[in-house]
Amino acid sequence: MNTNAIDFDRYDRIRPIRWTGQALELLDQRKLPFVVEYVTCADSDAVAEAIHALTVRGAPAIGIAAAWGVVLASRTVEANDGRDAAARLEPALQRLNAARPTAVNLAWALARMRRALAAAGADWREVLEREAQAIADEDLAANRRMGALGAALIPPGSGVLTHCNTGSLATAGFGTALGVIRAGVAEGRIDKVFAGETRPWLQGARLTVWELQQDGISPTLIADSAASHLMRSGDVQWVVVGADRICANGDTANKIGTYQLAIAARHHGLKFMVVAPSSTVDMETPSGDAIHIEERDPGELFAVGGVRTAADEIGAWNPVFDVTPHELIDAIVTERGVIERPDEAAMKAAFG
Template sequence: MTEPTFDFDRYDRIRPIRWTGDALELLDQRKLPFVVEYVRCDDADAVAAAIHALTVRGAPAIGIAAAWGVVLAARDIDAADGNAAAPQLEPALQRLNAARPTAVNLAWALARMRRVLVAAGADWRDVLAREAQAIADEDLAANRRMGALGAALIEPESGVLTHCNTGSLATAGFGTALGVIRAGVAQGRIGKVYAGETRPWLQGARLTVWELQQDGISPTLIADSAAAHLMKTGAVHWVVVGADRICANGDVANKIGTYQLAIAARHHGVRFMVAAPSSTVDMATPSGDQIHIEERDPGELFGVGGVRTAAEEVGAWNPVFDVTPHELIDAIVTERGVIERPDEAAMRTAFGA
């Protein structure tokens, strides 16, 4: 496929992760869109805390941040080579891995750091730093490739609905589902972008619409509960979302609310696309039934922006993700290519056993 001719940088101005050479700086996504502030992390535990607290979020970004967390942890280790350093670093890697258990990119990035570590010699710290940078660089390149592949599926002047935040804020840059949208807008394939608010953390309202504005794209924000009605009007032709884990049969775990969008899209004849890097594919997990669904503090549902909106002494259930069955997905797009009507056979053809 010929790469698009549009200027990537025009549609990719945000970087949520900055490595300074002696610390990791993370754009605090809890404070957006009103405060643009970076949090400095000087050790691996600070990175793990930032991941858990949603200072940094989005499956690819979490993996990249964790990789730099390993680099920071290495500074406290005295070892002659990587093999000797590995058992000393393992507790820090375990704490990083426990910060957000559902996103497969986190475990994937840490496994990759372990792999280069045990094979490294006396320069093992430099090896870890080069690997963390490679993970970030490869993610950016994958996102740009994905954007081109996904946009090619969309007919000119289509309306697109997205959910949560899957852009530069959630990745090394450009984004997954928002990368498809950026490429589609640049090529005239997308005429209108709708973003669901994404309760309870409002990643769509706080992050997605702000991020698109930075690139000169004018989105329309909707309440999550308005999505099916919007589809009924005919304004939406594609739902484009990201993923935190893609199973061997094509089932997809993503931000809570994705499953109901897929159901509504199928009912209304709207096509449904998942865009995610191949690092999000987990061929060791047969189906979505085996995915651990993270649950967060129920108190997150009791208010908005620190203002309580629910009565006192009520219960709440707060799953962070849901699983969309592969039967409801029209296309999975990774940097390796497009899988239309994904199922176990198609996934194994694309990614092996």
Template sequence: MTDTFDFDRYDRIRPIRWTGDALELLDQRKLPFTVEYVRCETSDEVAQAIHALTVRGAPAIGIAAAWGVVLAARGVQADDGAQAAERLQAPMQRLHDARPTAVNLAWALARMRRVMAAAGADWREVIEREAKAIADEDLAANRRMGALGAALIEPESGVLTHCNTGSLATAGFGTALGVIRAGFAQGRINRVYAGETRPWLQGARLTVWELQQDGISPILIADSAASHLMKTGAVQWVVVGADRICANGDTANKIGTYQLAIAARHHGVKFMVAAPSSTVDMATASGEAIHIEERDPGEMFALGGVRTAAEDVGAWNPVFDVTPHTLIDAIVTELGVIERPDEAAMRAAFGG
């Protein structure tokens, strides 16, 4: 086993491309069968792409929104950044409202607003550099947290992941999938299970495809098979990402994460959350205060465009759930590892 490896071998996918005059987003709705980029030339097109799940994953959403601000600036005349920030309030609000639960979206917009407000006549160049920095820093953070998270996993382990937390959800390498990539490369992980992740099947469509690109052979399971899988002893860790981590360690993530944490605790399986520090929201005390986005109930009625439910039935379609910190064994960010997270540990790591 080695703690060093070739990052580039396990980091081949880029879901977000800035061309200099447009933002190109890998259309994740069409994967794994069609690899196609959607070209966005306005901030409203970026907002629509975020809402429609063309681009998804909390870090990737934040990066796309930052570039959306750069595109919005194309139509604004301003003498300095403060004036520009005032005139860009409406398109920035539309970007924010596209996916309100993911804290990275608000974080990236606040960061863009802050540097813009402090800039002079060169404010356009300033915000473009900042958008690029947000993407570059995310990639570096993912590689760092991948190494930190992998170090917690014993050799020859099996892991289970949920949703998609890889290069497709970030600037590259991934958060939870970055941990898995690093662990696989080091020989710490020899079996990777991916839950299908209904109703959009991000695990089946995206995670499995991503791992295949890196020569990792994943094992796909139905979401409802997870508890039985843990009972067999095939899994030693559940490794997931996060859309928001609260001041006490409570974590919002894709719907279905909470029940995995419950099952993991019952079966003695460790539970890891891997996410960049930008996902930590110390202003939100606990998961009780998190707004849980609900999407169109119609998403529940079909698979691949083929209706599977009877007509005239209702559905409930929350996109996220909240895992209490008491069920989390480790939170991993690029800044370090917090084991058995609680409010005291979070404040020690991230301040007030």
């Protein structure tokens, strides 16, 4: 593994989260790829709304945004020390936590901010700001390490398929699964990149292929329903995806549609890789059966780009995530290392 071999200036150009010192600027991912526009959040409730509305999305990015949301909340309260501030800030932290319940990084980042507060004195505001910056910096470093670790598993000349968006837009930079793909392309291991469109929000079509295009990588977009046919063609050897939560037994929650890719990959003899930072690992959740699966407005299924495609007065079911059982996963890659054939014992050995 050699992160020095990767030209990060070429393959890591996008930043979805910008802290100005006074406000948080979030790249509005709902308007990509045709409009590149940042939304300014001046308080923590604006950050919570941006998380809920998918202005910012991707488990690591949500956690980073929430941490800066706590910093913004700190500007509105008076307290003598961190413990005093913690009680006054808790309602704002609860509102941030409720914005997206499935992604464990959100709760993880808020827990880090709480711990930082508990140990802080009169300089508690500065402590919070340093902690938020550390969360962002550590995520970027972890992504670059995961990129190299995951790419090392992929033989030269391979084709890969990814789902949803797991790149710079979903993180502090470089990405998780897309970071592996960036590293694999940079090292000459990956020749072909396919991205599923990812209904209903089309993160693959709107975000992933746009991101790769910015880096000079030429992806091929496919309909979600074309994945099995693609696998059968022999053009793909690995499916590489991210995760919003990884359980103690290695089950993973990710964007809806991931589970069926894992099933199809196993049937066709392809390898399946999950890439996520250790902050996504939740050893308190024993298996995927215990994960709360977020459901969004059924109306999101009724239209594409604001144009209605379904008949009036029909029902819809709109789960945002599904759970891939660990038996279908060949490797989980975190910045701590690679877990091959994950199960409860392997996860315990890696994460305690």
